[in-house]
Structure formats: C-alpha cells, structure tokens
Amino acid sequence: MKRRIAILGGGLAGMAAAIRVAEAGEVPVLVETRQRLGGRATSFRDPRTGDILDNCQHVVMGCCTNLLEFYEATGVSELIEWHEATWWADPPHDPVRMAPGLLPAPAHFLGSFARMRFLDRGVKREIRRAMLAMIRLGIGGRADWSDRTFGDFLRANGQSETGIRLFWEVVVVSACNLRVDEVGADFALQVFQEGFLGHRFASAMGLATVPLEQLYDPVVARIREAGGEVRLGTSVLGIAYDGRRVGGLVTRDGMIDASAVIATVPFDRLSKLCSTPLKQADPRLRNLDELEVSPILGVHLFFDVEVMALPHMVLPGRSTHWLFNKGVDDAGRQHLHAVISGADDWMALDETEVIERVLEDLHWAVPRSRGLAPIGHRAVKEKRATFRAVPGVDRLRPSVEPGIGVSNLFLAGDWCRSGWPATMEGAVRTGYAAAAAAVGGRGVMDDLPIARGARLLGLR
Numbered sequence: 292m293k294r295r296i297a298i299l300g301g302g303l304a305g306m307a308a309a310i311r312v313a314e315a316g317e318v319p320v321l322v323e324t325r326q327r328l329g330g331r332a333t334s335f336r337d338p339r340t341g342d343i344l345d346n347c348q349h350v351v352m353g354c355c356t357n358l359l360e361f362y363e364a365t366g367v368s369e370l371i372e373w374h375e376a377t378w379w380a381d382p383p384h385d386p387v388r389m390a391p392g393l394l395p396a397p398a399h400f401l402g403s404f405a406r407m408r409f410l411d412r413g414v415k416r417e418i419r420r421a422m423l424a425m426i427r428l429g430i431g432g433r434a435d436w437s438d439r440t441f442g443d444f445l446r447a448n449g450q451s452e453t454g455i456r457l458f459w460e461v462v463v464v465s466a467c468n469l470r471v472d473e474v475g476a477d478f479a480l481q482v483f484q485e486g487f488l489g490h491r492f493a494s495a496m497g498l499a500t501v502p503l504e505q506l507y508d509p510v511v512a513r514i515r516e517a518g519g520e521v522r523l524g525t526s527v528l529g530i531a532y533d534g535r536r537v538g539g540l541v542t543r544d545g546m547i548d549a550s551a552v553i554a555t556v557p558f559d560r561l562s563k564l565c566s567t568p569l570k571q572a573d574p575r576l577r578n579l580d581e582l583e584v585s586p587i588l589g590v591h592l593f594f595d596v597e598v599m600a601l602p603h604m605v606l607p608g609r610s611t612h613w614l615f616n617k618g619v620d621d622a623g624r625q626h627l628h629a630v631i632s633g634a635d636d637w638m639a640l641d642e643t644e645v646i647e648r649v650l651e652d653l654h655w656a657v658p659r660s661r662g663l664a665p666i667g668h669r670a671v672k673e674k675r676a677t678f679r680a681v682p683g684v685d686r687l688r689p690s691v692e693p694g695i696g697v698s699n700l701f702l703a704g705d706w707c708r709s710g711w712p713a714t715m716e717g718a719v720r721t722g723y724a725a726a727a728a729a730v731g732g733r734g735v736m737d738d739l740p741i742a743r744g745a746r747l748l749g750l751r
C-alpha cells in the first residue's frame with residue numbers, strides 16, 4: 292500500500308518535498324491556499340495593467356546545488372540564464388565588471404577586484420586581508436562567531452567604515468536580508484566562504500528568463516503522474532492531532548487524511564495551525580512565536596525607451612541595492628526592477644516616495660536615465676520576506692526531523708534549520724530533507740566541492 296503524505300504549503304519547500312515523495316513511490320497531496328504555486332518566489336497579475344510580474348527578482352547562485360537539482364528534476368534548467376559577471380555602478384566612470392579571471396579559487400576575483408576604482412588601495416588591502424581571515428577560519432570556525440554580528444567580525448579584522456559601506460554592506464544585505472551590524476556573523480561568513488571563495492562557479496548568478504510562476508508548471512504534472520494531488524485555493528485550518536500522531540490536514544473543504552504531514556508554511560502561519568496539545572507534544576513548535584521577520588522591497592519601473600543596456604547593476608553605498616534589466620519590448624519600452632533588502636526604513640513610505648527615492652539612485656547609477664520619468668511603476672512591499680538572521684537565531688530554528696517530537700510530523704521551509712539563510716536554496720534543502728525523513732530516498736544534495744587552493748589555505 293502506498294502512503295499518502297500531506298504537504299502543507301506550495302512554496303519551494305513544499306514543491307521540493309512533493310517531488311521527492313513522488314520519486315520515493317509514495318503519494319503526495321500538496322495543499323496550497325493560493326491559486327498558484329511558488330509562495331514567496333512567484334508572480335502576480337498587476338491589477339493596474341494586467342501584466343504578470345514577479346513579486347521580486349529572485350536570484351539563484353551556482354552554489355545552490357539543491358535548487359539547481361530541483362530545476363533539473365522538473366525540467367526547467369534551460370529557463371535559467373547564467374551571468375558569471377556582476378556590474379558595479381561607479382559614476383562618473385563606466386560600471387566595473389567583476390568576474391572570475393584565470394586564477395583558480397579562491398584567487399579568481401583578484402584581477403577584477405583590483406579594477407574596482409571606487410575602493411582605494413588601502414581599503415582593497417583591508418578587504419583582501421578579511422577574505423584571507425575568512426578562508427583561514429574554515430567552515431567549522433563559523434560557529435565561534437554565531438553569537439556576534441558580521442560587523443563585529445569585520446571590525447575585529449580591521450575593516451574601515453568606508454570598506455563596510457561601499458563593499459561588505461551591499462553583498463551582505465542582498466544575501467542575508469539584514470545589514471552587517473544586525474546579521475549573525477556565521478550567515479555572512481557562509482556567503483563569502485561558500486558563495487565566493489570556495490569554488491569559481493559558486494557566485495555565478497542565475498536569473499529566470501520567464502515569470503517565476505512558469506518555472507513551477509511541470510511540478511503539478513509530476514505530482515499527478517505519481518497518483519498524487521495538487522489542491523490549489525485550499526486553506527488549511529489546522530493539523531489534525533490525536534494526542535499521539537498527526538492524522539492529516541483540516542481544511543475548509545473537509546479533512547485530508549494522511550499517514551504523515553510535511554508542514555512547509557512560514558513559522559507564524561504554522562503557529563496558528565498547531566493546537567496547544569500539539570505544541571506541547573513537539574519541542575520544535577515551541578519557539579515559533581520568537582522568530583522575527585525582515586522586509587524586502589521590489590520596485591518595477593517601466594520606461595518608454597531603453598535606459599540601461601547592462602543586464603543588472605549593483606549600487607554600492609546607496610539605499611537601492613540592485614537594478615535588474617527585465618528587457619525591452621517590441622515597442623522599445625524597458626522594464627527595470629529595483630531591489631532594496633533589509634528594507635525596514637522603507638515600509639512606512641507611500642509608493643510615490645518609494646519611486647522618488649529609487650529614481651534618485653537610478654539617476655545616480657545610470658546616466659542615460661537622468662531627466663526621464665517612468666511611464667509605469669509598481670512597488671511590492673514584502674514585510675515578512677524572510678526570518679531575521681540575527682546572532683544566535685539558529686537556536687530557535689527547528690530541525691525538519693521529529694527527533695523526540697511527534698514522529699510523523701515533518702517540518703520544512705526556509706526558516707527551518709538548514710545551514711542557510713532564508714533563500715530558495717534553504718527552502719528546497721529542508722523540503723528534500725523532510726521528504727527523506729518521511730519516506731526515505733535521496734536526501735540533500737552535496738555542496739560544490741571546495742577548490743584545492745582554498746582547502747590548502749584552510750577553508751575546510
């Protein structure tokens with residue numbers, strides 16, 4: 292008899308879990324409250340224009356081995372376009388191209404780093420020293436910093452405020468969604484150790500060439516081929532619990548019986564769906580109300596001419612962190628997307644103020660845009676974009692496996708303990724790990740191997 296596994300939530304963690312449950316020969320029943328899959332990494336129809344827009348630009352990196360395997364397994368890898376280079380705005384000069392050179396990792400960025408004109412020689416020297424310190428610290432050494440901020444690490448390693456403002460801040464806030472003086476040092480150290488220094492492909496940036504929601508079309512077919520179901524537009528009201536085991540999901544349309552539940556909704560949602568006896572029985576559910584959130588702001592801008600030819604731009608030292616070129620249509624209109632991470636200060640602004648501020652940064656970075664006003668815009672505030680990756684937060688993040696908790700309840704989602712900050716990769720990792728714990732089969736994929744040079748210097 293095949294087992295029915297109820298999967299609560301159709302974001303990346305839920306979809307990844309469902310694919311692996313199907314692969315293991317069991318029957319996944321994926322239940323999602325919205326009418327589309329993808330959760331926080333998806334698209335929506337703009338009510339003003341009818342256009343399909345992504346809630347925000349989502350970036351995958353070369354080091355995201357699980358997310359890339361998920362795209363492979365669902366047959367959408369071809370829809371990801373890879374960029375090895377990143378472009379850093381440097382007005383009044385042309386933007387600086389940062390790309391791996393001929394040297395092997397961890398030295399592959401040294402050449403293009405030397406060409407970053409906006410950092411003077413002293414600051415560059417300091418940054419190189421901190422990079423070496425991160426390599427020597429090793430992967431295991433991160434734990435020693437888990438109760439301090441990355442700002443503490445940087446200052447302990449001789450970084451000036453200029454280097455922090457123009458270099459470290461923009462990388463860290465984009466990757467961890469918190470500023471250097473807020474984020475747990477272990478999260479930021481991981482970004483540099485494994486996302487830049489460990490492997491030359493690790494920092495390559497992948498961008499979807501289609502609206503995000505289209506990436507998930509094959510997931511439904513895979514689940515159905517396995518005899519499973521995808522129930523969109525179905526709100527789960529609670530997780531059924533008989534005092535010993537969970538028995539399925541309670542929905543507005545009735546009960547969904549299952550031999551195990553993989554719950555992948557965000558922590559605040561999960562807290563509302565668990566009864567007090569369930570919370571008392573499972574220690575993983577006791578800290579749900581202690582985790583906090585950090586916002587992201589995504590701003591779509593439309594111009595009637597092409598204003599930016601480069602595929603994207605990093606804006607060092609500005610309050611807008613990234614600009615992405617979403618293409619020029621047949622009528623010559625360009626769609627740009629601006630991203631502001633760790634956007635607490637922006638949440639109270641109205642859309643007009645948001646657009647004014649972003650345009651100031653756009654005009655600073657892209658001379659061709661000066662004097663031009665957008666013909667359309669849409670700001671998307673995601674107040675609950677990610678959990679706050681503050682020092683010590685991993686103590687509050689639960690493991691996916693039940694341990695001493697309720698034996699047939701598995702947890703997943705970017706906020707569960709995965710060794711990663713809140714990212715699509717973290718979500719897929721926990722989905723894969725939860726499915727393996729529930730039904731067996733393949734678990735989490737291997738990380739990219741650390742390059743020999745980096746290992747010899749201590750990155751192990």
Ligand SMILES: Cc1cc2nc3c(=O)[nH]c(=O)nc-3n(C[C@H](O)[C@H](O)[C@H](O)COP(=O)(O)OP(=O)(O)OC[C@H]3O[C@@H](n4cnc5c(N)ncnc54)[C@H](O)[C@@H]3O)c2cc1C
Nearest residue numbers: 300302303304324330331347349350527676704705714715
């Ligand atoms: C603006 C923004 C930009 C981001 N940029 C990046 C990026 O560039 N790169 C990156 O890697 N990550 C990025 N992230 C993070 C990434 O989107 C998330 O880490 C990831 O999508 C989380 O997936 P998840 O499955 O854990 O959770 P979710 O995507 O939140 O999925 C949970 C699902 O559960 C559903 N649900 C909730 N309650 C119920 C209920 N009662 N019944 C049924 N269903 C329910 C929700 O509708 C949702 O679909 C970004 C996030 C945001 C918000």
